[in-house]
Structure formats: C-alpha cells, structure tokens
Amino acid sequence: MEQKVKNRWLIALAAVGIHISIGSVYAWSVFTKPIQQQFGWAQTDVQFTFSIAILFLGLSAAFLGHYVEKHGPRKAGILASIFFGVGVTASGLAIQLESLPLLYLCYGVLGGIGLGVGYITPVSTLVKWFPDRRGLATGLAIMGFGFASMIASPIMNALINSVGIANTFYILGIIYFVVMISAAQYLAPPPQGWLPKGYSADAAGTGAKQIKQDLAQLTANEAVKTRRFYLLWLMLFINVTCGIAIISVASPMAQEMVGMSVTMAALMVGLNGLFNGAGRIGWASFSDYIGRPNTYTAFFVIQVILFFALPYLSNPVLFMIAMFIIMTCYGGGFSSIPAYIGDLFGTKQLGAIHGYILTAWAAAGLAGPIFTSWVYDTTQSYTSTMMVFSGMFVIALVISLLIRLDIKRLKEEAKRKQNSVDIAS
DSSP, X not given: OOOOOOOHHHHHHHHHHHHHHHGGGGGTXXXXXXXXXXXXXXXXXXXXXXXXXXXXXXXXXXXXXXXXXXHHHHHHHHHHHHXXXXXXXXXXXXXXXXXXXXXXXXXXXXXXXXHHHHHHHHHHHHHHHOSSSHHHHHHHHHHHHHHHXXXXXXXXXXXXXXXXXXXXXXXXXXXHHHHHHHHHHHOOOOOTTOOOTTEESSOTTTOSEEOOOOSOOOOHHHHTTSHHHHHHHHHHHHHHHHHHHHHHHHHHHHHHHHOOOHHHHHHHHHHHHHHHHHHHHHHHHHHHHHOHHHHHHHHHHHHHHHHHHGGGOOSHHHHHHHHHHHXXXXXXXXXXXXXXXXXXXXSTTHHHHHHHHTHHHHHHHHHHHHHHHXXXXXXXXXXXXXXXXXXXXXXXXXXXXXXXXXXXXXXXXHHHHHHHHHHHO
8 A cells, every 4th residue: 555645845834834933033123122111121131032042042953953853853843832832922921020031031941942943843854855956945944934023023013012012922922832733743754765756766767857866874973073064064154143243233234334214224124034035935946956055155255245345335225235135145045054964964864963053053143243243343334344244255155165175075986986886786
C-alpha cells in the first residue's frame, strides 16, 4: 500500500502560520509608549524587553536545534507554541502586577525561547520538502516573519485602546498559542527518499529532472568544525548588524541627512517593513536560479555602493529608494541562509546548524544599535557611520568570494569520489 504523502504546500502554509505569530515580536514598539505612560518606566527599560527576546531567540535556536532534529517538527512546533503562548499571555500578568522583571522573564525569556524554536522548526522542515525550490520555500516562511509586524501592529493598537495593555497580552497570547499549535500538527518531515513529482535522485535515462546534490551531509557538530560555517556566520552577522543599525536610526537619519519631514520619515519607516518582507521572498526565490553564492555576493556589492552613496543623496525620493533596496538585502539575507546551509552541509541536521548560525542574529541584535550610537556619538555624523558600514560590507564581500574556494574544493572532491565509484563499477 502506497504511503499517503502530505501536501508540501500545506506544510508551507503551516510554516507561515507559525512565523506570522512569532514575527509579531517586531511590533513590540507598539507597546512601548502605552507601558511607559501607564507606569512611568524609562523607554530604554521597556525596550530592553525586546532585546532580551531577540537574545533568547538566538540562544534557544542554538541550544534547541538538536531537539528539533531528534524529536521532529511536530513536537518542536508544540514546544514553541507553549513557550511563546505562555510567554505572551503571562506578560499580561506582569502588567497587572506592575512588574518589569516579570515582563522581562515572560516576554523576553519565555517568549524568546518560543521565538527561537518556532523560527528554525518550520524552516528546517521546508528545506527538506522543497529540494527543488529551497529558496522559495524558506522565503515564504521567513517572509511571514518579516510581514508579521505590519499585520500585528494595527491589531495591537486597537486592542490596547479598547481593552487595555494586560488584556491585549492575554488575548494575543491565546490566539498565537491556538494558531501555532494547530499549525504544528501538520508539520512533518518528508518520507525517507521522497522527491517531488518529476524529479529523480539520478536522472540518467529516466527523463526526470535531477535534484542538485548537496555538497556534504554533515551533523551540526561536524559543521562547526569547518571554515565555511564561520564564513557563513560572519556574512549573516555583518548583514544583520548593518541592517538592524540602519533600521534603528532610519527616521532621525532621514530627517538630518535629507531634511525629510517627521511624517515623511515615518512613512519611509513603515514602507521599510514592506520591502524587508518582500526582499525575503524575492531574493530567496531568485537564489534558486542564480545560486546562493551569487546571491550573497550581490547583497554585498549593492550595499557597499548604497551605504557609501547614502550621505551624498540630497533628494528624499532617491534616499528612500536606496533605503528600500537595502531593506530587501537585509530581509533576503535571513531567508537565503537556510537554503545556503542546505547546499553546503546537507539536510541531515539542518535545524541544529541553522540554530548555531542564528547566534549571529542574536549578537548583531545587540551589537548593531549600540555600535551605531557609539559611532554617531563619537563623530556626530551619520556620514561617518555609513562609511564604517560600507567598509564592513567590503569585508563581507571578500568573505562571500572566499567561501567560493571551499565550494570549488568540495565539488572537486565529490567529482573525484564519483569517478572512483565509476571506475570501480
């Protein structure tokens, strides 16, 4: 009897459901002012909740990546829904008790753990279901994470105004829990040896299209001993550090550098989110055609030019266009990395390897805004800040070319092994 195989597009839909839920963390700033006004807490203290959540996203992705591989995506998805659902719901209790440390624990730590597990689980599953279109599949899920703040922000705002902050957390926590746990039920890895219709592992004489072979099949512990792992980590770290930094100062920078009005700058910030999300699906899908190495090289060439040009753009429209292109590269960096990991290390323990790589995000989330503030305070100029970032992208560009040497060597090794097998047979 033929095994009933799940619909991979429904798996993708379940993945988007989880990512739209956890991606609401990007709308945290909606809570900042109301919480400040209600309790008189400092803005930095309230905003620190978000920093803790991103830190624990990176840490839990790294430490629980093995859990995802060992217990499968369904159990990992349930674990993520419990941590994130409880974390957000219990944040309502922290507000009722007027306790900032409890808010840090609930939203930052518990919610952050749910974020990390919830982020890597759907992505590692999709890479296995879409060997033919890895970029498109991971781009779909991670696009959900990028667009989530656009969906969540107006809902949060309406709820805060009608039922108060604590009740907003209670309502959202329950909704996220239900959506995530329902989506997790459908998540599953493909059956052993499964391939999409019309594809074959070896296309010779079958008329079927051949699936491109991964360069290796490594465990997470083997992957971290390779040079290419650290080159990938550094590329993501630089892309995210500069992206988060420019997001954190986008409005004041636009006002200072091109004389944009407060309203126009606010509009640009809102549209940044749209291009961030669009870049996730656009670049990741495009990477299926031009290859991941070319995609990352393109990110860094574009950003070296644009970060260098930003201080010299006096026209607000040109400034906005440059910012939007940078945002697509920022989002694309996130969505293309899981597919790149699959290409270089295989899918054996992709969730765990992706988790380790995401520590670059946690580090960049802390380093980016602090570094930007320090450079600006030291130089009193956004021009110098942009020059520093342009220099960082030159380093990232060199790394994107260096990693090609490793890829070339791995391809040559694979060819030699194949030739030896052919001769022996």
